[in-house]
Amino acid sequence: MGARIRMLMLVTCLLWPAAIVECGIRRYKFNVVMTTMTRLCSSKPIVTINGRFPGPTIYATEDDTLLIKVVNHVNYNMSIHWHGIKQFRTGWADGPAYITQCPIQPRQSYVYNFTVSGQRGTLLWHAHILWLRATVHGAIVIMPKIGLPYPFPKPHKEVVVILGEWWKLDVEAVVDAAMESGLAPDVSDAYTINGHPGLISNCLSQGGFNLAVEPGKTYMLRIINAALNEELFLKIAGHKFTVVEVDAVYVKPFITDTVLVAPGQTTNALLTADLGTGNYLVAVSPFMDSPITVDNKTAIATLHYTGTLASTGTLLTIPPPRNATPVAAKFSDSLRSLNSKKFPCRVPLNVDHSLLFTISLGLNPCATCRNGFRVVADINNVTFAMPEISLLNSHFFNITGVFTDDFPGNPPTPYNYTGKQPVNLGTMIGTRVYRLGYNSRVQVVLQGTGMIVVENHPIHLHGVNFFVVGRGLGNFNPEEDSKKFNLVDPVERNTVQVPSGGWVAIRFTADNPGVWFLHCHLEVHTTWGLKMAFLVDNGKGPNESVLPPPNDLPKC
Template identity: 40%
Template sequence: MKFRSSPAASAAIAIAVVFFLSAKAPPSANAAVVEHTFVVSQVKMTHLCNETLVTVVNGQFPGPAIEVTEGDSVAVHVVNKSPHNLTIHWHGVKQRMNCWADGVPMITQCPILPNQSFTYRFNVAGQEGTLWWHAHVSFLRATLHGALVIRPRRGASSYPFPKPYMEIPIIIGEWWQMDLFKADWGIKQHVIDAYYTASTINGKLGDIYNCSGAVEDGYKLDVEPGKTYLLRVINAALFAEYYLKIAGHKFTIVAADANYVTPYTTDVIAIAPGETVDALVVADAAPGRYYMVALPNQSPKPDPQSPVLITRGIVQYSNKQKPGNGVEHPSIDIPVSPEMPDQHDLMPSFYFHGNLTSLVHHPQRPRVPTRVDERLFITLGLGSICRQGHSSCERSESPDSLIVATMNNVSFQQPALEMPLLEMHYYNPDRVATMLQELPKEPPMVYNYTDPALIPLGPKEAKLEPSSEATVARRFRQGSVVEVVFQGTALLQSESNPMHLHGHDVFVLAQGEGTYDAGRDAARYNLVNPPIKNTVHVPRLGWVALRFVADNPGIWYMHCHFGFHLSMGMLALFIVEDGTTVGTSLPAPPADFPTCGHDHKLMPTELYPI
């Protein structure tokens, strides 16, 4: 049965869905509508002796935090005063029966054009913890982002860990001194070497950087001895996973991606782009000042090497011991530095992610589905396509070919549309079906996926480099259980991959090094208390197995959260089909849904001639 009869019927169904969901939801007398206005504009900011024009929300970098209580509804009025078309994605918000608010340009909505506005409306029922919001257009995410904190309905006393004295967002990001649209286009076309200038903590570069000898401001966290602080850590960067340490202190990890985990103690947090980590820190060190250091890691040679742009802030005690005259002693005032992992040592990340398990006894924790309806094996890597649509060309970084990022050797191609794909899917699903190519359930050929000899250009790599470009999607029946194994490869590079699925959380069953072997590795699956995530870190030259229930109708992005991999095409559409009831079918689009103008294309390349 389909619910596609007429606009009037669609409106009636939308009302019915709201009533149905309201009837199913538990009563919450204290639920509120939390409203924000986001004015997106360009402002000039000065760092490293250079003035840079950046696109921000309400003049802030990072942007304003949204703080809500579980069960609340959120309304964010986005006023676009920038010259860019844009959308906002609410990263990790499940958007139950509300794919229209997911914020993916020309997939779920038309972008918000300059001098226009749009209101996003969604609820945060059934979720607690740290999420975030960011632009989902080009590289604008680098400056358009902020925290989204969901607190328990019963207050901080109901946390499944000791109530903290204070909660503090720690957003790791990047400072770019070049135009972000040009950087995105240059990487996509493989014509310029775009890279950020500095790493940041809460928008500050830190005292490693200087302008004509004057050090940059760094983030400072004042603490009181003996108090416990909840750090809500977010990686909003485009390019790197980070290691985070505080000298003289340890972290107790209590949540990841807004899902509680079994608490465990560590001295280092590994956090990839898109991930969030909640960590308790007790101010139990000797009074003084301690560096908080964020170090981007990277794959070793023969992978291309990038500058290691560390940043640091300072954790300082509020009642540092002073001599009798009340003047701080220089030796006390010098911050203590932590010993950081080597930038090429990726094992701390492997162990950090492998140590995560979900909190078994939390009432909101869903059970791991034991049956599997569909299995996918997806390789992640680089390849090349011929320019100008040619069927054959020279490879190995020839100007006749273009390096792309792929899933099962297919790079995503954004379709040219006059309306969002989701809207077309709602009103004319048969037309959408003809536009999409099915994402293969396995790669086109079997080889030694993690062979390091495939990284350098050469005859061995050249045989596997040819790839295709298409608008790829995978359809799932409503309520089906899907198991995906992501396999990292060594094709042209050996990067890890933080894979993010919109609209769903996933159970991370296992991870491993090397090539996945179903006969061996499926026996290692954690079906008791696997971590529940929305962004899954696939380790370098390794694999991750995950499982999710496709029960949220709509068209959802599945993509790598490295900005360069996303621009180069490492993404696919996961389409969850309607069920047989109103409550399992995509409702009608909102009445105030934006329409596409004649200039809705997001990035005309003629703007940036090289």
């Protein structure tokens, strides 16, 4: 019996598309190269991994160790973030440039070495420097351990669906032009579905992405939003989804005709091909309930039933309006942790740190900008300045002068946050972190503001997952709103939307030592400084301490 189990495990290992040295270790090689994609109707080369857009899918099984060698063949610095991987004690492999590592310089390489501990589901990887994640991104698929089935009926097939944005111009040129003007960068020219653009003039996209299904079968769509700056709706004509997981955490299943995913978020949804025959439009469109300019185009694909006649037309669907706040709120409010015996919800019931972070846009004087000012962003009036060496490196080796640990836990100047405001409240520029003791229980209320304009903010925290215990519109009221917190089955995530003119309350346990980035996953806001970092001290003994850095860690 033991020999049969070992043989089964070996066969299971060999099924995965990786160069496997032994069961439990997956090896990948990522070559960063310039590639021209003819299907994008553009002659300009783009930065890709292994010449693919989107990049290759990383497959693993829960508790596997991944060794991913990234070789940089382009003239940009590069770093890769494994978005949602908790990186317990292995912050050196987390990826954000100048936070946990210096970037991989041209013609250099680095091996990301980490273990996928206690996680299963869909995540993503992407570049974490400049705006290169526009084309440098892909899926991470983590299967449950052998013998641990899904907590829902096994689907007939699983399909990765990656949503993105596309610019006709080089994205770095777009950013450079924005920095010169001091204003927001140009919006994207189209959205993409698995690398195929939507409606672009003079570009037929070679027919777009086609999802073939068999009548009566159920499929699990692993939906990923890899876009830089847009929350996106996904809808399929005539069909409904059953949502079973978000951000690699199982949820109580619920049915919806529209899925909402913010940049950095993932959603697993079951889709049953129950209409028998035909072609059905797949539509991806933006959600933005503020007066910010977005790419208003709709990306399209086709759900095609096998056996459908070639002459059959496509049933259309109408995407939600871009300001469909009720649709977005209904989806978010439906998310609940599965909270079962096998998958319990370990939300902290009490907290050691109660923080209020205001998320703001503002205008600062800029002598070199054409308009005389520059748009900035901040958390608690601190616009984050990127250091010249990584924060984790300076923390681990006690290098002084790189950062301070005095990030304010509350706004320096309380005010009517979501009311009409002046364009700034004395924004400070600094590299400041908030220090946490190991195993501290933390509550952070992410408060949107009315600086310049109210706007959506998908906030991502590295290193740990958090529980979304509450959300609301207007200013957070600690006495009244805290009474309504869900401490029974709140959804567990790594990225959460702060609604326009509203707030979200999250809780987490700081049980991972290191330096962990918190930032808006709208790349434009991150560029403007809407970011900070938590420094989690070591606990007791080596098993609660950051591991030493690897020998090939890039140098600045």
